[in-house]
Every structure is written in C-alpha cells, then in structure tokens.
Amino acid sequence: MYGLGVxxxxxxxxxxxVPSTLFASGExxxxxxxxxxxxxxxxxxxxxAPAVNGPIGYIADKSGNGNHAIQATSxxxxxxxxxxxxxxxxxxxxxxxxxxxxDFTGTNEMTxxxxxxxxIDATVxxxxxxxxxxxxxxxxxxxxxxxxxxRYTSKGTIxxxxxxxxxxxxxxxxxxxxxxxxxxxxxxxxxxGVEKASSTSDQxxxxxxxxxxxxxxxxxxxxxxxxxxxxxxVVRGAESSAAEIASTEAxxxxxxxxxx
Amino acid sequence: xNQYATIxxxxxxxxAAQELLGETFFDIPLKKTLSKYWVSSGYFLVEEYDxxxxxxxxxxxxxxxSYFDCLSxxxxxxxxxDED
Numbered sequence: 001m002y003g004l005g006v007x008x009x010x011x012x013x014x015x016x017x018v019p020s021t022l023f024a025s026g027e028x029x030x031x032x033x034x035x036x037x038x039x040x041x042x043x044x045x046x047x048x049a050p051a052v053n054g055p056i057g058y059i060a061d062k063s064g065n066g067n068h069a070i071q072a073t074s075x076x077x078x079x080x081x082x083x084x085x086x087x088x089x090x091x092x093x094x095x096x097x098x099x100x101x102x103d104f105t106g107t108n109e110m111t112x113x114x115x116x117x118x119x120i121d122a123t124v125x126x127x128x129x130x131x132x133x134x135x136x137x138x139x140x141x142x143x144x145x146x147x148x149x150x151r152y153t154s155k156g157t158i159x160x161x162x163x164x165x166x167x168x169x170x171x172x173x174x175x176x177x178x179x180x181x182x183x184x185x186x187x188x189x190x191x192x193g194v195e196k197a198s199s200t201s202d203q204x205x206x207x208x209x210x211x212x213x214x215x216x217x218x219x220x221x222x223x224x225x226x227x228x229x230x231x232x233x234v235v236r237g238a239e240s241s242a243a244e245i246a247s248t249e250a251x252x253x254x255x256x257x258x259x260x
Numbered sequence: 261x262n263q264y265a266t267i268x269x270x271x272x273x274x275x276a277a278q279e280l281l282g283e284t285f286f287d288i289p290l291k292k293t294l295s296k297y298w299v300s301s302g303y304f305l306v307e308e309y310d311x312x313x314x315x316x317x318x319x320x321x322x323x324x325x326s327y328f329d330c331l332s333x334x335x336x337x338x339x340x341x342d343e344d
Contacts, residue, residue: 042262054262054303055262055302055303072284073282073284073285073300074262074302074303074304074305074308075265075267075285075300075301075302075303075304075308076284076300076302077302077303079302079303092301092302092326092327092328093301093327093328093338094288094299094300094301094302094327095302120328122340221284222287223340223341225288227328
C-alpha cells in the first residue's frame with residue numbers, strides 16, 4: 001500500500017483522474033511521472049532499470065506524444081528518490097533533462113502543471129520551452145525566482161511574466177500551474193490550486209514554437225539549475241478548462257504530498 | 261555502474277578533461293578569488309570516473325559531500341550569468 005490513493009505505477013489517484021485524458025483529442029505535450037518505474041531508465045538510450053537513489057537518464061512521456069525527456073551526459077542526470085509513498089527526481093544544482101523539439105506551432109495555448117520543490121532561493125528552471133524564453137518566440141518558462149517566488153513566463157513575440165508574492169521561501173514544495181493564451185493575452189500562475197498572479201498584457205503574436213522542452217535547468221542543463229525536486233510534470237498545448245485544471249492539480253498534489 | 265562525485269578541474273585542464281569525457285562535462289564555471297574552475301557533479305559512469313581519476317586532470321574529487329557542500333568546503337562559488 002502506498003497511501004493517499006496513489007499506487008506505485010502512478011496510474012490512478014483517489015479521483016480516478018489520469019493526465020493522459022488531457023491529450024485524448026490529439027493535444028501536443030508531455031506527461032512525466034517519476035512514480036512510474038516502468039517509464040524510466042538509468043541511461044538516455046532507454047537501458048538500465050531505474051533504482052531509488054540512482055540516476056535517471058530517460059523518462060518516458062506518458063501523454064502518448066512520444067516526447068521523452070533524456071540526459072545523455074551521465075553527471076547531469078537527476079536522481080530518483082523516495083520519501084514514504086512519494087517519488088521524485090532530485091536535481092542538486094547541476095542536472096537537467098531535455099526532449100527533442102516538440103511542435104507546438106499548431107496552438108497559441110499552453111497549460112503547465114508541476115509538483116516542484118526548491119531548496120535554494122534562486123532563479124532556476126522547473127520547465128522551459130526553448131533554450132531561453134527571453135530569446136525565443138513562442139516559448140514559456142515555469143521557474144523559481146528571487147526573492148521567494150515562483151514565476152510563469154510566456155511569450156508569443158513579447159515576454160510576459162506573472163510572479164507570485166514572496167511567500168515561498170525555500171524549502172518550499174508546491175503544485176505550480178502556468179496558463180497561456182497568446183491570442184487572448186492570458187498569462188497566469190497558480191500555486192497549490194489558487195491563482196496567485198496574472199497578466200493581460202499583450203504577448204505579441206503566436207503560435208507557440210517548435211522547441212525542446214527543458215526540465216530542471218535551462219538549455220539541456222547548461223544554466224539556471226534547479227536545486228530541488230520534481231514530482232511530476234504535465235505540459236499540454238491547450239488552455240485547460242477550470243475542471244481540467246482542478247483535476248490535474250489534485251492529481252499532482254497527491255503525487256507531491258501537498259494539500260490543496 | 262555509476263559513481264557519484266563532484267569533480268572540479270582547473271581552467272587550464274578544462275579542454276583536456278572535455279576531450280577525455282566529452283564537451284558536455286565540466287561546462288559549469290566556478291570561481292575562487294581570481295581563479296576559474298569547471299565542475300561536473302552527479303552520477304558518472306564508472307569508466308568515466310576511472311578515466312578522469314587516472315588522467316590526473318582533476319583539481320578536486322569528492323564522492324562524499326553534496327555539490328553545494330563540496331563547493332563551500334573549497335570556498336568556491338558558481339559563476340551565474342546574468343540571465344532571466
């Protein structure tokens with residue numbers, strides 16, 4: 001038994017919601033689940049059974065889109081950890097994963113949900129589409145920023161940020177949600193199921209881009225390294241409905257050990 | 261097999277160390293006073309770890325402490341580019 005209605009394969013929670021349903025209409029995106037051992041490997045070529053306290057060089061995309069995240073450089077692979085019934089990838093300041101380019105050019109909308117933990121107060125990446133959100137059109141970044149805040153950045157051709165109040169001094173474990181609609185000038189960040197900041201400023205022109213998705217650091221682990229944990233990540237090339245957001249946040253909260 | 265380690269090389273040895281393991285290793289800059297160093301920290305494959313140990317190129321190898329504890333012990337700090 002694993003408690004909280006979460007099983008080791010990460011297939012169900014108490015609500016019965018499964019994030020793969022978010023992609024049932026062909027939405028582009030990715031879903032990473034460190035509690036599902038069958039979705040991970042030690043090596044980036046998909047070999048080596050995962051082990052708690054061992055490196056993870058490959059985590060499969062469970063959305064059905066095939067956007068698997070890997071790290072070819074051994075020393076840059078995060079570590080799989082277990083804390084009671086919870087599982088997470090630990091990034092300790094020099095690790096990161098990245099996908100091949102994901103083609104989001106068919107949409108202006110994005111919803112990103114992650115269970116994340118930060119151990120230091122710094123500007124670091126939880127997830128970033130493109131090598132650098134400030135330098136590339138059609139991108140986003142979900143990040144920790146100084147001082148004691150989380151931030152969601154999205155960009156058509158103009159960069160727009162929504163930063164939370166300074167209420168999240170490390171160590172801080174939260175369910176983070178970023179929402180983008182470039183055409184509708186929507187940029188929002190939610191923390192633990194509550195909207196904390198938003199902007200309706202012009203994001204310029206869409207669509208989103210055909211970029212790599214970086215997890216735990218910028219640009220395939222070259223900078224802005226997360227010193228913390230990722231319990232799960234759902235990236236969906238659509239603006240999720242209120243009900244979909246609530247279900248995804250509840251799912252992620254169970255995976256993260258956060259009470260909404 | 262993997263070996264956890266934080267391995268630091270001097271700026272002078274960076275190129276040789278990258279030629280040994282690959283250019284995606286030792287690409288994180290550190291500084292201590294006026295000197296520059298480069299680090300990789302995490303799970304090395306044992307053959308990679310053995311190669312860098314045997315090469316004599318490493319300035320410091322630490323298999324016990326966390327990344328940040330290791331840097332603190334050596335009075336080294338990360339060089340963080342001014343980027344957002």
